[in-house]
Amino acid sequence: QLQLQESGPGQVKPSETLSLTCTVSGGSISSSSYYWGWIRQPPGKGLEWIGSIYYSGNTYYNPSLKSRVTISVDTSKNQISLKLNSVTAADTAVYYCARSPLVVIAAFYPDHWGQGTLVTVSS
């Protein structure tokens, strides 16, 4: 059974870097059939796609976050990672790791999600 587990600090100071890791179990992140990515949800608000990655390292980012985001993959550890620079209170959200079937290039619609992790930006 596929499981995705997010991990990382629950609190980050303003202007610092948010770093999260997603560990995949029950399936290989090197599968050619899927994209992997991050989605966030501010408390009480809707969903926002942050970015996606293919096991080969090809990445796709939300244009509104592109200047601050890096997503990477470590196939040896079956993990993907998220780094978001220069955070502000507006980046406070539940961050989800997710998997999407590959149907066309860059198309991302998650069929499996992690449980999510709340990251609060506060001094």
Place this chain on the structure above:
Amino acid sequence: DIQMTQSPSTLSASVGDRVTITCRASQSISTWLAWYQQKPGKAPKLLIYKASNLENEFPSRFSGSGSGTEFTLTISSLQPDDFATYYCQQYDSYSPTFGGGTKVEIK
């Protein structure tokens, strides 16, 4: 970015009611549309993909339709387990976007 507009934002209904949620895209997305169900404190679950394909986990009272810019999610007979928030999402472009969500509440 392609903008996704859902209506209504909140819907009050009773068990057994037929419920319809609408999602409109700011430009044509063919049938590259997904619907998700989210319950409080939980991750969203994929409900429908490619506009009308139902995920195995969900019962047939859920259905999706539409193409181009207008889409609907229908629950034929609302059950207690269906009270949740529903989101549409387009995946036509290199920048997927979600609708604002529709909260289905108990009337």
